[in-house]
Amino acid sequence: MKKIAVLTSGGDSPAMNAALRAITLSCGYHQLQCVGFYHGYNGLIDDQHVDMQNLNINSALQHGGTILKSARCHSMLSNEGVMQACNTLRKHDIDALIVIGGDGSLKGLQAIKQHWKRQVIGLPGTIDNDLNGTDNTIGFSTAVTTATHAIDKIRDTANAFERVFIVEVMGRHSGHIAFNVGIATGAEAIISFENFSKDQANIKVNEILKAIEKQASTHGSFLIILAENLWPGGAQALKESLNKQGQLNSAMCILGHIQRGGSPTPEDRNLATELGLASVDAILNSKDNIMIGKCSGTVVETTLNDVINTPKQLNTGWVNAHQEQLTYYLK
Numbered sequence: 001m002k003k004i005a006v007l008t009s010g011g012d013s014p015a016m017n018a019a020l021r022a023i024t025l026s027c028g029y030h031q032l033q034c035v036g037f038y039h040g041y042n043g044l045i046d047d048q049h050v051d052m053q054n055l056n057i058n059s060a061l062q063h064g065g066t067i068l069k070s071a072r073c074h075s076m077l078s079n080e081g082v083m084q085a086c087n088t089l090r091k092h093d094i095d096a097l098i099v100i101g102g103d104g105s106l107k108g109l110q111a112i113k114q115h116w117k118r119q120v121i122g123l124p125g126t127i128d129n130d131l132n133g134t135d136n137t138i139g140f141s142t143a144v145t146t147a148t149h150a151i152d153k154i155r156d157t158a159n160a161f162e163r164v165f166i167v168e169v170m171g172r173h174s175g176h177i178a179f180n181v182g183i184a185t186g187a188e189a190i191i192s193f194e195n196f197s198k199d200q201a202n203i204k205v206n207e208i209l210k211a212i213e214k215q216a217s218t219h220g221s222f223l224i225i226l227a228e229n230l231w232p233g234g235a236q237a238l239k240e241s242l243n244k245q246g247q248l249n250s251a252m253c254i255l256g257h258i259q260r261g262g263s264p265t266p267e268d269r270n271l272a273t274e275l276g277l278a279s280v281d282a283i284l285n286s287k288d289n290i291m292i293g294k295c296s297g298t299v300v301e302t303t304l305n306d307v308i309n310t311p312k313q314l315n316t317g318w319v320n321a322h323q324e325q326l327t328y329y330l331k
């Protein structure tokens, strides 16, 4: 009987459980053994494993997080760590390894592939949507939905007080969340990696203050979506600059990890299920060294090399639409 191993790694993303469920059920259907490793690559290094058939996988479907737990694992950045992970795979006579995670996790999978010659398959699991080879990553839809609902509430109070609000969203170093959430919430300004560089901070503050002045004569509130890890000094520093130079009482909110958790959207559950099933099919079809994603409605395979080495650009149409048509009245 073929033995398949699976683990979830890096930042957890909603609907990782849906992918685990699909993989476990598909393995059962095809009479394959399915072994889960806990805590990302740590569980592979320390041999913390579970027979996936023994987990109550169905009841996990509607929950965020991951029943296999997730973690970042420093040991994987050394050759010894990678070798230890490979030893565990050999010890259990694993035939194929599926890793659900972001670009770091897929780099880890590539490192394993260099020392372990059996099949490796990646699934795109990150809220950031920063992986080439799939239109959407598993978890992105839920993160955008959660952030949109939270910001809609902030907008209510911003409207009531005719107040400027800065909301910082996640995304690590990409603006997929910032632009999708910013456009969905009708933000007056989006500050993200695609339209801002750190040396433009003073120019940006002046530009925003002018736009706020114009906005005051239409409807009162002014919403700024800020990508994390971008503004020098963070959202607090932006707030202080606006308040000082514009004599404002703007407020700031960092949405943080609420974007990573919660019940996954049906879109995320179904994407995770489809990709989970496809990963087991790929193993049965002797595929190797690939990530499985979905582009334009079709399940696609991309080499790990191409996923890792080709940055996924944000649709420039989205960036331009926001800066031109959707905020023309603020110019």
Ligand SMILES: Nc1ncnc2c1ncn2[C@@H]1O[C@H](COP(=O)(O)OP(=O)(O)O)[C@@H](O)[C@H]1O
Residues within 6 Å of the ligand: 009, 010, 011, 041, 071, 072, 073, 074, 075, 076, 077, 101, 102, 103, 104, 105, 106, 107, 108, 109, 111, 125, 126
């Ligand atoms: N270059 C690398 N070589 C080996 N393992 C890596 C490498 N980069 C990341 N990893 C492993 O993948 C884990 C998750 O990566 P990280 O970048 O934190 O999250 P994500 O996979 O969500 O992008 C890391 O903690 C580490 O164990």
Ligand SMILES: O=P(O)(O)OC[C@H]1O[C@](O)(COP(=O)(O)O)[C@@H](O)[C@@H]1O
Residues within 6 Å of the ligand: 010, 011, 012, 102, 103, 125, 126, 127, 128, 170, 171, 172, 173, 228, 260
């Ligand atoms: O929870 P941590 O370890 O502070 O990491 C925060 C980072 O994780 C994320 O939520 C998800 O990123 P990854 O999927 O690449 O791990 C990022 O948006 C954020 O920058």
